[in-house]
Amino acid sequence: MKHNDLEINRLIERLETLGILVENITTSGFGSMLNFEMTYQLPNQSISNSINFRRFDIQDVYLYFKESVNQKGNLLFVDL
Numbered sequence: 622m623k624h625n626d627l628e629i630n631r632l633i634e635r636l637e638t639l640g641i642l643v644e645n646i647t648t649s650g651f652g653s654m655l656n657f658e659m660t661y662q663l664p665n666q667s668i669s670n671s672i673n674f675r676r677f678d679i680q681d682v683y684l685y686f687k688e689s690v691n692q693k694g695n696l697l698f699v700d701l
């Protein structure tokens with residue numbers, strides 16, 4: 622198991638608490654700043670979405686989604 626595998630698993634669990642289904646996530650890079658490519662589904666939607674984060678910390682990926690969720694649990698789209 623790579624060093625970041627545990628942190629990636631925690632990220633997936635935390636995103637699922639927001640109602641986001643992570644279908645696939647891949648990372649590359651070393652240290653705390655990684656490149657992420659993720660396929661996911663938003664709550665109550667059957668369409669898969671993809672997003673890429675370049676040179677992000679694992680915590681920043683979670684915060685991106687957490688800050689995008691409004692008080693009713695609906696995801697607001699934010700362009701990067």
